[in-house]
Amino acid sequence: MSSSSVEDIPDQCKDLFTQDGVLLKSCSGCSINELNSIGMLCIVRNPDGTKCIEWRPNDLITIDSDTQDQEWAVVNTIGRRQRTLSGNMTSDYATARARIIKIPLDDLKTFRVSRNNQQMQFSTKHGVWQMILYFQHGNAEIFLANLKTHVKTAKSRHERNAYVVVESNTEAQVLNKSFAELDIFTENPTDVVWGFVSNLRQRPYATTMEAFSKLTDIVYNGNEAMNDKRDMSEEVADLLTKSISAMEDTTTTTKSDEYEVISVKPTLPPRPCIPRGTPLSTEKWEGLQDTEGRVAEVDGVKQLIFRGGVAHSIRHAVWKYLLDYYPWNMGHSEIKNLQRRKTEEYFSMKLQWRSMTEGQESRFSEYRDRKSLVEKDVNRTDRTHPFFTGDNNPNLVVLQDILMTYVMYNFDLGYVQGMSDILAPILLLLGNEVDSFWCFAGFMDRIAPNFDMDQAGMKQQLLHLQQLLTFASPELAHHLAQKDSGNMYFCFRWLLVWFKREFSHRDIMRLWEVLWTGLPCANFHLLICVAILDAEKDILISKDYGFTEILKHVNDLSMRLDVDKILSAAEGIYHQIVSAQHLTDQIRVIIGLPTVGTTSQTEGDDDSGDESPTGSQSEAASHSRSESTSHLRSEATTVNGNGTENNDQRVLFTPEMDEVTLEYNGLQISIVTKTVWALLA
């Protein structure tokens, strides 16, 4: 246990929370040498029971031969020493100690979160920011949540994302007040709360469970009469999540001293093994078209493609429909007209940049920059494939021309790296410049947010992925969060170019055409990620891979993945999720199901003061919601037709749901209240 070595330190301070990789940007009264250094941010309990925020510089680098085998153990920091080493270290510990920056929580007046949740400012005096910290990796959310368990705060009325410390509270006081507000207990709340607190010390699990069950009855089980009192105060929520996290530890280690709490975590239903189908064949495709070439059974065609993809011989035809170049209901003659129009449109856009003179170009730096980016990437796109290989390959010119014309088609977006990867397989298949352009444009319409200037689209997807993984593979999500990888950045490449770099040409065509159907749910590509990661779960966890190894392992999966296996697993995971008893609105929104409003964590919990991401996120969420309703409608028919699912039924049952789902560090922890009662009985 680490706590025993803490006792060796003369001060006997206890770290209640630590976060690495925090840059000290400014601090009044501290040595200039420390500014812009990286350190560890902690919440510390002093021997006298008071608490403070500490920032410790990270730069006492030394060789620690005992822990040689761990990749990063070689870089040893003060914080680490304090926890792991003993003996002959007190003198440099004292030296280091003098460089630590402290803000006692009793003195803390205000703090503010800004810059995409990555920066925090602290003030102990009105109008002056004492210390500014930059969270280099991830963000301040977890620290903020933790800090809020130690001080009572209110949102500032004057400043966005700022919090005023109301009082540096003991937990009991917070509980006392909040429980009183909740009006749960018929007895005198003060007595109950004190009883709770003292019980908590002696019998933590039973007490916590008991309190939950009472609280949750009111907060979560739809007690109508209580509606106006339902806004459970932040502090209670934090306390609950904190206790839950303590309890969660015991549930993962199977047994606590007092109870066997195995059934506490709701599990997903078993994963159905759904075999892949055969590709849409020429005969079937022709059979689905009427004499004019119109396709009426669009849903049916999409179902077939979702199941088995498209036979290669008809891909060049079918992709044009899947990518919204040809409307499904258009006959041969109309399509001829459409083609003519689109061809003219394409060449007029192409002419725009082709007719640019050298002089014009020299005065148009934005255009020049884009052109040079395109050139660089065209030379580096799939050059090992015979279609693009060789020095003066004419196909490279076509690739370049389409991308440049796309710049004129969508100048706001322009050219972003990754687009050449998206275009290459399309051009390779279709060969024709105009058709490839319009199919590419159709694909881009779906994934344009990936290329946003501010990367909001990517960040949102990474967040959604994290949330889906937390639901579908909680142990892995927990492991990743512990290894500083909860932001899922290591999946960036997968999402940006829809796995283009992870599969062979043959396989990427299969994966893409399946994903283009939009079945079986919105954001199915995120479930592909979940399926790939879930298959690697045992390795990642059992080898205790850290930040670095996780990235390497994931990068190295490239070209070693089995597309059919992954599609099948992802579909299985989809069914697990939608039939889970504890399905939350948060997950519903991501996969495009209508929300049912029984759980509270979808909105509400984001009190972290995040500026732009929150804004764009809820915007996008509502967008995807409206988008998905229509999608759902078409799906509902097929689903009900199969007789496998019935969403309406689930909606009816949900208010009776006897689980509580809370979010902790981005992890969802659900507790079955009935189980709790059974345990307590």
Place this chain on the structure above:
Amino acid sequence: MAKTYDYLFKLLLIGDSGVGKTSILFRFSEDAFNISFISTIGIDFKIRTIDLDGKKVKLQIWDTAGQERFRTITTAYYRGSMGIMLVYDVTNEKSFENIKNWIRNIEENASADVEKMILGNKCDLDAKRQVSKERGEQLAIEYQIKFVETSAKDSLNVEYAFYTLARDIKAKMEKKQEASNPPGARSGAHQLRANEQQRKPTSWLSRCSVL
């Protein structure tokens, strides 16, 4: 388990898209060059262990995507870097001008005392050159950072650059260790900074580039 190295250094390659970061890394880690390399999406790293004054130094070298809009993601990986190679392309003026922005980016996202080095890559392409070696040197003096022109293609100065950066990190680290361990030392890190100030970057320019 047998000890496979004495030190582990995390290094980072940054610079505009297409300046040759991946090619430099490929040259250093595999001793090869591939004209049709793919652009970097996201981030990756390679490992090479080198021998430095009798010590085995494992270099973990991170390669990032150069395009500006990916920076919010790539900067997350700056954490813990001990050395950074700032790369520009001598045939591309813009990539040279952007070095200043990259330095600002480092200041915001990496530890203040990270060792830095500027590389002017593709110096084999003399006919297309837009940035003279003198301008590179001038910039390096301005920022007090070491500088060398390289060619990943012709394998020129790539080894030299990594060895130099690694040696500097090692020296700094050993100094810090000394500074933090002398008997009865007070405020070791501050002394260290004072020492560093004296090490003015004048002598190294002469032995820097052999072009």
